[in-house]
Amino acid sequence: MNTDASARQSSVRYEADERPPLLLTIGLGLQIALLTVGGVVLTVAIVSRAGGASESFLTWGVFAAAAISGTTTVIQAIRVGRIGAGYVLMMGTSGSFIAVCIGALAQGGPALMATLIIISSLFQFLLSARLSLLRRILTPAVSGTVIMLISVTVMPIAFNMLNRVPEGMPSTSAAVTALATVLVTLGIALKAKSSLRLWAPVIGVAAGSIVGGYFGLYDAGRVAAASWLGLPEGSWPGIDISFGPAFWALLPAFMFVTLVGAVETIGDSVAIQRVSWRRPRAVDYRAVQGAVAADGLGNLLSGLMGTVPNTTYSSSIAVTELTGVASRMVGVVVGLAFVLVAFIPKFLAVVLAIPDPVAGGFLIVLLAMLFVIGMKLVLQDGIDYRKGLVVGVGFWIGVGFQNDAIFPALVSDFAGGLLRNGMTAGGLTAILMTIFLEITSPRRHRMESDFDLAALPKIRAFLEGFARRQGWDKGTADRLMAASEEMLLALIPQDGEHSQPRRLLLVAHREGESAVLELVAATGEGNLQDRIELLGDERAVETPEELEISLRLLRHYASSVHHQQYHDTDIVTLQVDVRPPPPQ
Known part of the structure; x- marks a missing residue:
């Protein structure tokens, strides 16, 4: 946009x-x-x-x-x-x-x-x-x-x-x-x-x-x-x-x-x-x-x-x-x-x-x-x-x-x-x-974990298995993992304000030649979609350097980012275009 x-x-x-x-x-x-x-x-x-x-x-x-x-x-x-x-x-x-x-x-x-x-x-x-x-x-x-x-x-x-x-x-x-x-x-x-x-x-x-x-x-x-x-x-x-x-x-x-x-x-x-x-x-x-x-x-x-x-x-x-x-x-x-x-x-x-x-x-x-x-x-x-x-x-x-x-x-x-x-x-x-x-859409693959950085190895294993079942190569799995990691880094509160343990649900499915990743969690943070749109805008609220880097990388890896904020629940949907494997 x-x-x-x-x-x-x-x-x-x-x-x-x-x-x-x-x-x-x-x-x-x-x-x-x-x-x-x-x-x-x-x-x-x-x-x-x-x-x-x-x-x-x-x-x-x-x-x-x-x-x-x-x-x-x-x-x-x-x-x-x-x-x-x-x-x-x-x-x-x-x-x-x-x-x-x-x-x-x-x-x-x-x-x-x-x-x-x-x-x-x-x-x-x-x-x-x-x-x-x-x-x-x-x-x-x-x-x-x-x-x-x-x-x-x-x-x-x-x-x-x-x-x-x-x-x-x-x-x-x-x-x-x-x-x-x-x-x-x-x-x-x-x-x-x-x-x-x-x-x-x-x-x-x-x-x-x-x-x-x-x-x-x-x-x-x-x-x-x-x-x-x-x-x-x-x-x-x-x-x-x-x-x-x-x-x-x-x-x-x-x-x-x-x-x-x-x-x-x-x-x-x-x-x-x-x-x-x-x-x-x-x-x-x-x-x-x-x-x-x-x-x-x-x-x-x-x-x-x-x-x-x-x-x-x-x-x-x-x-x-x-x-x-x-x-x-x-x-x-x-x-x-x-x-x-x-x-x-x-x-x-x-x-x-x-x-x-x-x-x-x-x-x-x-x-x-x-x-x-x-x-x-x-x-x-x-x-x-x-x-x-x-x-x-x-x-x-x-x-x-x-x-x-x-x-x-x-x-x-x-x-x-x-x-x-x-x-x-x-x-x-x-x-x-x-x-x-x-009801008739392709099967969605799901995983649950704690909502913190310690979940990254489990997320990697989940996405590698998902990419393998779709017939995609390791490069695609790495791209999915990179997008998911930056999304997680952008969503986790910067000040550690949440003392109670929270859960994360990650859902993945295929749409044509794209992978769609959906993260469901309670974050209480600002809207990622708005933050990505405002990157580089002088009128935007100042963003911490680490968060801005994550947002820029997320924009690079994902073709679209949609963030739906509900009371007590945040749903972020990423669409990642799959690069075709090189000809044999």
């Missing part, structure tokens, strides 16, 4: 750990909240009305969803312990849960839905804690496919919103209003100075709303009628702990949707890291674990409060790339704004009064950017024909199911229409294909 070129091309104005001016932070946070809170409310309304719930449940559900979304958005931004990503990841009600929540409401009411959400949230905490075990299944290719399918799933809704106008309004009013929104947003995003580009979303929506107001599309009456302060008139729906037949029938569907939501969150938390720093960094999977844990916390709170589950909003990534502001403080402002919305009906009315053609036009711009971000995620580690098949088949299966083009009569009633959601169907396809590839 050419990091210098990447840095020069970066459009990041404020990185995740930087603090923009207070006025800019508040202004950007409020505009993001204004543009997304409508989706939080809409999902609750759809579930409530389709499931036959009462008006009091809808009132309570909207209040609880806004408050929980705000709380978890703040947690995602600031990270509390191991919960939260530490990035701007907006949280809101999840569209993936619409079908199963409607089924739960219809079969057992709000109390049954709440119980199912609580149980499935525990599964998400388990996924977060054991995410490293799923690293070969929930890959960037799978996550990128799911992110691309989010655009496919939501784009039809955006297109439909373009034409929604009250009866009696001229048909041209929707087109002119939507066009004004898109043109102003794109014009500022493409050609304005970086300082003005920060305001592209709110200026575009404001321009569209002004044009819509000229045609009478902006519902000013709703804003005037709303009170300034207020609490919901509904009440807590309770929890059903009878665990009857309806609970057991719906639990598998809730668990599966939770898995799909976790894959979406993984993709979002990887993608937000790509757009939050001027210089590209290796993905920090501890932040990914934190994002999934915060997602689980949001779902747990949603179940306890009796409202629809939440998830990360992928629009966070598109807005961050559009504005160039990735500061965590923006996420804090967005979260606080969501909480305020729960207690200020007037604020909520201002958002809900925005004409649908305006919201639809702006959503089209965001979804287009999100699709490209998903594409970049798929391509970040390169792509071969196997990855290409996984991504291509998964994507088009998702498109087909989303548009009822694949056996609609057979899948329409399956699990409450679960597979009619393109993100779910395509994501499941990509996951199953990845599992198949993993």
Whole structure:
């Protein structure tokens, strides 16, 4: 990777750990909240009305969803312990849960839905804690496919919103209003100075709303009628702990949707890291674990409060790339704004009064950017024909199911229409294909030892045996050993800070004419991938001479180095090209 070129091309104005001016932070946070809170409310309304719930449940559900979304958005931004990503990841009600929540409401009411959400949230905490075990299944290719399918799933809704106008309004009013929104947003995003580009979303929506107001599309009456302060008139729906037949029938569907939501969150938390720093960094999977844990916390709170589950909003990534502001403080402002919305009906009315053609036009711009971000995620580690098949088949299966083009009569009633959601169907396809590839991949050779330099003789014997079984010569075995030795020297703490004995797992397998070595250990050290990229960079943190020598040798021996850091576990993967033996 050419990091210098990447840095020069970066459009990041404020990185995740930087603090923009207070006025800019508040202004950007409020505009993001204004543009997304409508989706939080809409999902609750759809579930409530389709499931036959009462008006009091809808009132309570909207209040609880806004408050929980705000709380978890703040947690995602600031990270509390191991919960939260530490990035701007907006949280809101999840569209993936619409079908199963409607089924739960219809079969057992709000109390049954709440119980199912609580149980499935525990599964998400388990996924977060054991995410490293799923690293070969929930890959960037799978996550990128799911992110691309989010655009496919939501784009039809955006297109439909373009034409929604009250009866009696001229048909041209929707087109002119939507066009004004898109043109102003794109014009500022493409050609304005970086300082003005920060305001592209709110200026575009404001321009569209002004044009819509000229045609009478902006519902000013709703804003005037709303009170300034207020609490919901509904009440807590309770929890059903009878665990009857309806609970057991719906639990598998809730668990599966939770898995799909976790894959979406993984993709979002990887993608937000790509757009939050001027210089590209290796993905920090501890932040990914934190994002999934915060997602689980949001779902747990949603179940306890009796409202629809939440998830990360992928629009966070598109807005961050559009504005160039990735500061965590923006996420804090967005979260606080969501909480305020729960207690200020007037604020909520201002958002809900925005004409649908305006919201639809702006959503089209965001979804287009999100699709490209998903594409970049798929391509970040390169792509071969196997990855290409996984991504291509998964994507088009998702498109087909989303548009009822694949056996609609057979899948329409399956699990409450679960597979009619393109993100779910395509994501499941990509996951199953990845599992198949993993099961049928060449046998992996493993060895365990203590994580210290005394393990080097055992590692040498292991790698010599591995090279011999592959038909490689002694020179190749020496090259593998040299790469492994430098990797071990780079990972072992320089100050001996670990007094407890630790274990090392070394896994080796063949991929074509390359050897792939995977070291699994708990190190607590910095990311080797980042350190290698920054060798020779004057802006890099000073590296001890012995460590720098090891890093330079490692870069020489290995064609690629990937370092995945999880809580309590580090996984370093080396690819070493095998030199063909000399002709006899």
